[in-house]
Amino acid sequence: MTALRARRAETPGHSRRRSSALDPAALRALPMAVGMFTVLPLPASRSAQDAAEPGLGGWALRWLPLVGALVGFLGWALSLVFWRGHDGGAAFLGAVVWVGVLALLTRGLHLDGLADVADGLGSRRPAAEALAIMRQSDIGPFGVAAAVGAVLLQIAAAATLLGGASRPQGLVLLVVAVVAGRLAALDAGRPAVPPARPGGFGAVVAGTASVAVRAVAIGATLVLGWLLLALTATSLVAALWLPFAVLVGLAAGRLVTWHVVRRLDGITGDVFGAVIEISTTVTLLALAAVVAWGGLL
Incomplete structure (x- = not known):
């Protein structure tokens, strides 16, 4: 572990000072994050290489x-083209469209990371060879x-949710599931998790998410998601299930991170993608359980 800390200390981007809430890098990093993680064209978006600039990677x-x-x-x-709420229209086609749009808008980046991590860990080779x-x-x-399994599970869970939810409920549930996956990636960027190698996106952002940053992001998602669902849910049990499902997804992401660090001595950009996909999938499955066990929405 001493060697890992030393390596992280030598990694570019880890000598930077803590960013304040008024850090100019925060606003500069928003279009960069959109440009890095989606196909949406923004005039001010930056490339992944620019994330190495002090402060930008952490804010991204x-x-x-x-x-x-x-x-x-x-x-x-876009799923509303086929799905009109509850059993109206084709919930399954709506779910397929939703998952497909996620993959297209993110360029399949996170699914690719999941596939790479599965190949590396599945090889059972030493850390250097697996990397x-x-x-x-x-x-x-x-x-x-791994990639096909994640997509199929996401479609099945999303179809279950859409089949038992109104359009506003579907919006809250699906968006929160996607956010939960990204919160798990933010959690993987906590200071206790080192990068597996000195270069790449993982080395730039590893260790940049403080306890305060993670607490605010997770807490805001839990409270806001619960409030929005409570406005439309017919059962408080269903609304309370949402924050529980998010926490289950975050736990899955932390378990994946722990296992990867144990095997590879750190994380990479691919690991962030794997954490996002696994946590999103687990959150969707946990939310779908509400509908499958009695349609409490």
């Missing part, structure tokens, strides 16, 4: 949940299984 990670909310909303809006496998451009059988 902090904006990630908000970017996720935007992506989730756009996916929900080399993760950097290869091709996808192996473990990666295919």
Whole structure:
């Protein structure tokens, strides 16, 4: 662990000072985060290489949940082409559209990260060799299984939710699930988690999410999500289930992070993608359980 701390101290971007709430990098990092994590064209967006500039990478990670909310909303809006609320229209097609839009808007970036991590960990090779496998451009059988499995589970869970929810409820549930995945990535950027190698996005943002930043982001999501769902849910149990589902998704993300650090001695950009996909999937499944166990919405 001493070696890991030393390596992190030498990593570019970890010598920067703590950013204040008025840090100019915060506003500069918002369009950069949208440009990095989505296909949405913004004139002021920056490239991933620019994230290495002191302060920008950490702020890009902090904006990630908000970017996720935007992506989730756009996916929900397009799902309305086939789904009209509850059993109106085709909930399954609406779910397929929603998941497809998420993948398209994010360029499949997070699914690719999940596939790479699955290939690396599935190889059962030492850390250095597993990291080399993760950097290869091709996808192996473990990666295919992980990515396809995540997509299928997300579609099934989203279809279950849409089949038992009104349009406002569907908006809240789907957007919160996407945000939960990004919150898990923010949690993976906590100071206790080192980067696995000195270069790449993982090295830039690892350790940049303080306890205060994570607490505010997670707390705001839990409270706001619960309040919005409580306005439309017919049962308080259903509304209370939302923050519980988010916490379950965050726990899944932390478990993935712990396992990766144990195997690879740190995290990479691919690991953030894997954490996002797994946490989003688990949150969706936890939310869908409410509908599957009695349609409490």
